[in-house]
Amino acid sequence: MTMTSASNPVLRLAPSILSADFARLGEEVRAIQSAGADLVHFDVMDNHYVPNLTIGPLVCEAIRPHVTIPIDVHLMVEPVDALIPLFARAGANIITFHPEASRHVDRTLQLIKEHGCKAGLVLNPATSVACLDHVMDKLDMLLLMSVNPGYGGQNFIPGTLAKLRSVRARIDSHMAAGGQSIWLEVDGGVKTDNIRKIVQAGADTCVAGSAVFGAPDADGGYHGVMNALRRAACPGP
Ligand code: DX5
Ligand code: ZN
Secondary structure, rough: OOOHHHHHHHOEEEHHHHHHHHHHHHHHHHHHHHHOOOEEEEEEEOOOOOOOEEEOOHHHHHHHHHHHOOEEEEEEOOOOOOOHHHHOOOOOOEEEEHHOOOHHHHHHHHHHHHOOOEEEEEEOOOOOEEEEEEOOOOEEEEEOOOOOOOOOOOOOOOHHHHHHHHHHHHHHHHHHHOOOOOOOHHHHHOOOOOHHHHHHOOOOOEEOHHHOOOOOOHHHHHHHHHHHHHHHHHOOO
């Protein structure tokens, strides 16, 4: 998997399968890949860290043969560490977790990398960016939640835009000082009517669950909505 520099204009779309038809998951992930998805966003909820219960490593392993694009595993679980080897073996490429769900954030980031995956932190809307202070050199991805985690289909929290701008500046100065590339992903309530502001504020990777999987066939289905998201994000001349 290549990690593109933030200085390149790039937009990765990561449909969240939380809103997919779970009875046809293999077909659903194949469909989003052929519609141009860059990543499969895989939401893991444990009914402890968040008030909902979803899917685990067995489902990751089951969808792995259906796609070649990276699987972006978003762990909303506490504790975190025991699941990392299981997801790595199940074919995850990127694993992100919430810092307050791990007793030892640095150790968890290292564990993810030792298992051959890209590692990232996820910040909730009320989580301060101060938790990045001593781990910037260990991050491949930073995920900003633009809703409170637990459910698909919630409204985008507008305060995320200011947070995005400040984190974008921080990543850019980290990279300008010779640091590694860090993807900046946004998750929650991303739609065609707000993606432009989100990208302008500095996101290079956007999760979209209900926007993609709820797309009406009459509007071109998954292919139509992903093209619409890209056009809305970066309108041509
Ligand atoms: C929320 C999840 C999101 C969610 C996004 O806890 O992490 O990935 O599925 O869904 P939408 O795009 O519908 O807000
Ligand atoms: Zn997510």
